[in-house]
Amino acid sequence: MATDKTNLQLVINGILNENPIFRLVLSMCPAVGISTTVMNGFMLGIAVLFVQVCSSCTIALFKNVIHPRIRIPTYTLTIATWVTVIDMVLAAYLPEAYAKMGIFIKLIVAFAIITMRLEMFASKESINASFWDGIGMGLGFMFGMMALGLVRELLGMGTILGYDVLGFKPLLFFVLPLAGFFCVGLMMAFFNYIEIVYKRTKRA
Amino acid sequence: MKDILTIIFRLTVACLLAGLVMGVVFISTNKAKKHNVHINEKKVMFSLLGYSSKNPAPDNVAMHEVYRYLVGEDEDLAMGYLLPLQDGSFSFVTINLAGAFVAQTAVAIPAEKVFEAGERTLAIAAAIGAGKTIRYADQTIVVTTGGQRTAYLLPGRFPGFKTFIGAMLALDQHFTILGLEIMEHEEDPGLGGEIVQAYFKKQFKGKSLETIKKLEVVKTPLPDEYLKALEADKFGTLGAAEVASIQEQYKDNDIYALTGATISSRSVTNGVKAMVKKFAYRLEILDRVLVEQHIAVPF
Numbered sequence: 475m476a477t478d479k480t481n482l483q484l485v486i487n488g489i490l491n492e493n494p495i496f497r498l499v500l501s502m503c504p505a506v507g508i509s510t511t512v513m514n515g516f517m518l519g520i521a522v523l524f525v526q527v528c529s530s531c532t533i534a535l536f537k538n539v540i541h542p543r544i545r546i547p548t549y550t551l552t553i554a555t556w557v558t559v560i561d562m563v564l565a566a567y568l569p570e571a572y573a574k575m576g577i578f579i580k581l582i583v584a585f586a587i588i589t590m591r592l593e594m595f596a597s598k599e600s601i602n603a604s605f606w607d608g609i610g611m612g613l614g615f616m617f618g619m620m621a622l623g624l625v626r627e628l629l630g631m632g633t634i635l636g637y638d639v640l641g642f643k644p645l646l647f648f649v650l651p652l653a654g655f656f657c658v659g660l661m662m663a664f665f666n667y668i669e670i671v672y673k674r675t676k677r678a
Numbered sequence: 679m680k681d682i683l684t685i686i687f688r689l690t691v692a693c694l695l696a697g698l699v700m701g702v703v704f705i706s707t708n709k710a711k712k713h714n715v716h717i718n719e720k721k722v723m724f725s726l727l728g729y730s731s732k733n734p735a736p737d738n739v740a741m742h743e744v745y746r747y748l749v750g751e752d753e754d755l756a757m758g759y760l761l762p763l764q765d766g767s768f769s770f771v772t773i774n775l776a777g778a779f780v781a782q783t784a785v786a787i788p789a790e791k792v793f794e795a796g797e798r799t800l801a802i803a804a805a806i807g808a809g810k811t812i813r814y815a816d817q818t819i820v821v822t823t824g825g826q827r828t829a830y831l832l833p834g835r836f837p838g839f840k841t842f843i844g845a846m847l848a849l850d851q852h853f854t855i856l857g858l859e860i861m862e863h864e865e866d867p868g869l870g871g872e873i874v875q876a877y878f879k880k881q882f883k884g885k886s887l888e889t890i891k892k893l894e895v896v897k898t899p900l901p902d903e904y905l906k907a908l909e910a911d912k913f914g915t916l917g918a919a920e921v922a923s924i925q926e927q928y929k930d931n932d933i934y935a936l937t938g939a940t941i942s943s944r945s946v947t948n949g950v951k952a953m954v955k956k957f958a959y960r961l962e963i964l965d966r967v968l969v970e971q972h973i974a975v976p977f
Contacts, residue, residue: 510868541688543681548692555696559703566707569714577864577871649868650938 488610495618506654515623519616836949870942
C-alpha cells in the first residue's frame with residue numbers, strides 16, 4: 475500500500491494536516507514539560523528530526539524482515555540505537571552543540587511520536603517516502619514546540635530566545651508544567667478554529 | 679512453536695546488530711569525546727582561577743594533581759594519596775582512617791601516563807604489592823604560583839534532584855570559594871537546569887570556610903541589587919568596584935534558592951558544603967603527615 479503523496483506533500487502533511495502535537499496529539503510529554511523556552515523547543519525539535527528520519531529510514535529498509543509480533547521491541551531497539559549513536563557522535567564532534575542539547579537527546583527514546591510514526595508509516599512505505607515523512611514530522615514537531623515555547627517564554631519570563639523583550643515577568647505560572655497543559659489545549663483549539671475558518675472561506 | 683523460534687531468532691539478531699552498531703560508534707568516537715571533555719575541563723579550571731584567553735596564566739603557575747584512593751587490606755581500610763614529588767617522580771602515601779601515617783611507596787609511572795585511570799591503578803597496584811585492593815576516590819589539583827599554594831581545584835560529584843551533578847570548585851589557600859562551575863547535570867531544563875546560570879553559581883563566590891560549614895538555602899527572592907551584581911558580567915550594568923562591594927555585603931548570607939527548583943538548589947549547596955568540609959579535614963591530615971615524614975612535595 476504505497477502512499478500517493480509527493481515528497482513535498484508528505485513534508486507539508488507533517489507540519490499542517492498531521493502535526494504531531496496539535497493533530498496527532500502524540501509526544502505530549504515534551505510538549506507540556508520542555509516547551510518552556512523557544513530555544514529548548516528548537517533544540518529538541520532538531521534532535522527529534524534527526525532521530526525520526528534515521529529511524530524511519532532504518533525501519534523502511536528492514537520492513538520485510540521484521541516479524542509482526544515483535545515489531546514494537548524492534549522499533550524501540552532502533553530508536554534507542556539511533557539516539558545513542560547521535561548522542562556519542564555529537565559529544566565527540568560537536569561539543570558546543572552537545573553542551574546545549576545533551577540533556578534532550580537522551581529523553582527522545584520514550585517519545586510516542588517516533589514509535590507511532592514507524593508503526594503507521596515507515597513499516598508500510600518505501601525508504602524515500604519514509605525519509606520525507608520523517609522530515610515532515612520532525613519539522614511539525616519543531617514548529618509546534620517553538621510556537622508553544624514562544625507563548626510560554628514570553629508570558630512566563632518576558633524574554634524571547636533569552637533576550638528581554640518585556641522587561642518584567644508577567645506570570646511565572648507559564649513556566650511550570652501545569653501551564654503546558656493549558657497552553658497545548660488552548661493552542662490546539664486556536665489552530666482548529668483557524669482551520670474551520672479557512673475551510674469556510676475556501677468553500678464560499 | 680516454529681513462530682516462537684523465528685521470533686526469538688530475529689529478536690536476538692536485531693539486538694546483536696544494534697549492539698554492534700553502538701559498539702562500533704563508541705569505539706570510533708570515544709577518544710574524541712574524552713579529548714573534548716578534557717579540553718573543557720582545562721578551560722573551566724583556568725577560568726575559575728581567573729585566567730582566560732585575554733588574561734593567560736603566568737609561567738610560574740603550576741598545577742599538581744593529587745589522586746585519592748581507598749586502600750583495602752583484608753578488613754582494614756586506609757586512605758592512599760598518589761602525590762607528585764619535588765624531583766618529578768610519584769609516591770603513594772597511605773594514611774589510616776585515624777590519621778596516622780602507614781607507609782610510603784615510590785610509584786613508577788611517567789608523568790604523561792598519570793592522567794589515565796587505568797595506568798595509575800596498574801602502577802599503584804604494582805608498587806604496593808599483592809594482598810591490597812585499591813579503589814579510586816577523587817582528584818584534587820593544588821595550584822601553586824612560584825612554589826606557594828594559591829588555590830585548590832576540586833572536581834566533585836554529588837547527588838542532584840535527578841541523577842548526579844558534576845561540579846568543579848575552586849578554593850583559595852584559606853579554603854574560601856573562588857568559584858563554582860557545574861560541569862554536568864541532568865536536571866530539568868528551565869527549572870533545576872538553572873543551576874548553571876551566573877546568578878546561582880556566583881552566589882558561592884567569596885564564601886569563607888566558616889560560612890560554608892553552616893550554609894543553608896533560603897526561599898526568599900534574590901534582592902535586586904544582588905542580582906545585578908551577580909549578572910554584571912552578562913549585562914554590564916555595574917562597575918567592578920560596585921560589584922565587589924555588593925558581593926562583600928552578601929558574603930555571609932545563605933544561598934538564595936532557584937524559583938521552582940528548591941531541591942536542586944539544596945543539592946548543589948549540600949554537595950559543595952560536603953566537598954569543602956571533607957577536603958579541609960583530609961588536607962589537614964595529609965599536610966601533617968607530609969611534614970612529619972619530611973616528604974618533599976612541590977606544594
